[in-house]
Amino acid sequence: MEKTAVVDTSTTGGVDIENIMQKASFASAIFSQLSQEHTDRIVKAVYEAGFKNRIKLAKMAHEETKLGVWEDKVIKNVVATQFVYEDIKNLKTVGIISDNEESGIIEIAQPIGPIFALIPVTNPTSTVMFKILIALKTRNPIIISPHHRAMKCSNETARICYEAALKEDAPQDCIQWLEAKSSEGTRALMKHKKLALVLATGGSSLVGAAYSSGTPAIGVGPGNVPAYIGETADVGFAVEQIFTSKTFDNGTVCASEQSIIVDKSHADKAKKEIEARKGYFLSDDEIKRVEDVAFDKERGLMNAAIVGQSAAFIAKLANIDAPSDVRLLIAPLKGIGKDYPLSSEVLAPILAYYIANDFEHAVNLCIDLNFHGGIGHTVSIYSNDDKKIREFASVMNAGRIVVNTPSSQGAVGGLYNTLHPSFTLGCGSGGKNITTDNITARHLLNIQRIARRRVNRRLEKFDTSLYLDESIDTKTLEDEFNRNY
């Protein structure tokens, strides 16, 4: 049997689409016959192989992309394997998954078919393992499309998973990966009639292309996460959590904090706590210099050269005389929007910083930040006042409102809360996505419903000819319909 699924790249911009899709269709067909027990054996083997290689793959990712911190990438790989596996291992994904005698509804899980998975450069091995696990758990073949700057590590991850799957008699070509990349090939694959779904994690243009392909797509949106330290917050704790989150993998997680909003009553303490943890407050002049290196003002986007780099590296690039052990660059800003580039999403250890006069002022700042490029994603609050937490949540447009939690790890789920561990965070309609859920195996199933006869008891006793009588008003019809019910 073939031991790898290397794709012939002789046509269509370097990608042999027909060959890939034929193999995927065959794998899909064979998958349809697998039992839950067989499926679970495959998933377990793939999890174990990915987990075993977590360090090797993290180092490969760091070396190839030059982004982030390899030790943190190990943690990402752990979440993508151990935590994801724990979350999905007992999930029923084959055959009858629920049977409700009273409602008469029986649900049957069916695979959706071949999935095309776009992988971001920021999580090039963890996202591969995560998507492969949820695809295999739902008996769907998957085609991995690595980022062009992370092809080696992403494809090695896919290869390791595929070998492990084959050892448990998984369908041949159930995992494929692209060895050559071209935008023509990617777009053509996304449009292919045999493709069931594009699982798009990446930048806005790629996610937009996935949505425009005509194939169903699950995408993500950009984040711009405000972290509000409220009046009742434990300030030292909050600052520590924010440092844990924002320095993680040098800020490459899209759910990482982009700004801190501190209640005025805590301003002095917060500053001291930040400085004690090697946070460096930028002067107005230094903010301008960081903006110049961190932000591409013409395109209105963060500069790729500083994504995932350390605070010391960025300070040096901006010609700022910060301590060599600086961990975060803090930019006290006077406003939000395009005139204040550091109020936008920057996937690096840079944080905008605001002092709020009171709760209302803080919430207004957070709303402005939330709606400045991060609609639907994630917001963060540190508070011990449940009423304020609920009030805050109700006016934010965010799929995840993480409370007293480092936002990067909190939004991804599984570590600090019971959200489903995921490397694809839905951002709802605000992020142009179909859901605000943390995407997981449940989203990769077609659910059939056997609907047994259960006639509405009110309808049985109701004279339906009354519907044809225009002289009877709505209230009377409703009363009649509900009589003795």
Added chain:
Amino acid sequence: MLQFKLEDEKLVCLFLSNMETENCVNCEEELFKKIREAKLPVVFDLKEVSYIASMFLSMCLMAKKEPDVQDFLLINVQPNVKKVFKIAGIDKHLTIT
């Protein structure tokens, strides 16, 4: 695992077990030897088969493409196996009853 018989000037290949990869590997050589020798229309009888591996799909396509095979037919295909041919998208290239 595999029996052959001649019926109405056709070579009928009766598969007696599920066609997992291992079984496909074990019978492939004998199967194609018989097909090439017979130079007749070929029938795969899948009455006893309730699971097929990817390799069996490939074997069906290969049998169909054999130069001396005038006609190729799959018979007694169980519904769950028929669905496999449908999902793979090769039902249009084969005659399945």
